[in-house]
Amino acid sequence: MSFADNVRAKMPEALVLPDAFAAVFDWAEANGQKGRFTHSDAGEYLSIYPLEVMNEPGASYVIFHAEGPPLAEPIPAEITARYVSIATAAGDGGKMGFWLDDAGVQQVVIFDHGWPYVLTPDPLVALQFLAMGYSEPAALKDPTLTAAAAAAHDGWDEPILPDGFHAFLNKRFGVTPPATAAALGITIPDYDDMSDPMRQWLDKHMPQ
Known part of the structure; x- marks a missing residue:
């Protein structure tokens, strides 16, 4: 099976792998950007860079792989039925995932x-957000900063842009990632902002 098929097999029935993500997975796999975790039984992963670049200083921390919610056990079935992590996108374990909201809309969410x-x-x-070169997309606090400005603020190396990923998104979908996440319409709530629907839903099922 393809990487995309393996991801689909790990997803709850309520969720679907979006065609755009599947296309990126097929592209990365065809370009040899697939590796295998050596420290766990998590299996294979895909990088947005050639494998020889993904660990270089300045490379963005984005690794595609599917797993359950990044929460302490026990996790209620209501959560595992409607959420799956699709990528690790920060060095401390920050995730990107898919969540089915209460209106039946599949959302892309960050942990x-x-x-x-x-x-x-x-x-x-x-996908454009992941292609912008932020050092740790899931840990980004200010979406108005460029990847270079965010890296400088946090003391990281100058970002290495995933040029091949950019080229694929442009060729396949006709899009070019902008300079900032804010230009994509992305906002990032403060930690104490409970207006976010995912936070409200999680607090309902895991108030602790």
């Missing part, structure tokens, strides 16, 4: 230190 927010309902917006 930052275990605390979530809705990123966008548009998979192509989410």
Whole structure:
């Protein structure tokens, strides 16, 4: 099976793998950007860079792989039925995932230190966000900063842009990631902002 098929097999029935994500998975796999975790039984992963670049200083921390919610056990069935992590997108374990909201809309969400927010309902917006070169997309606090400005603020190396990923998104979907996440319409709520629907839903099922 393809990487995309393996991801589909790990997803709850309520969720679907968006075509745009599947296309990116097929592209990365065809370009040899697939590796295998050596420290766990999590299986294979895909990088947005050639494998020899993904660990270089300045490379963005984005690794595609599917797994359950990044939460402490036990996790209620109501959560595992409507959420799946699709990528690790920060060095401390921050995740990007898919969540089916109460209106039946599949959202792309971020878990930052275990605390979530809705990123966008548009998979192509989410992919452009991952392609922008932010050092740790799931840990981004200010979407108005460029990747270079965010890296400088946090003391990271100058970003290495995933040029091949950019080229694929442009060729396949006719989009070019902008300079900032804010230009994609992305907002990031403060930690104490409970207006986010994913936070409200999670607090309902896991108030602790």
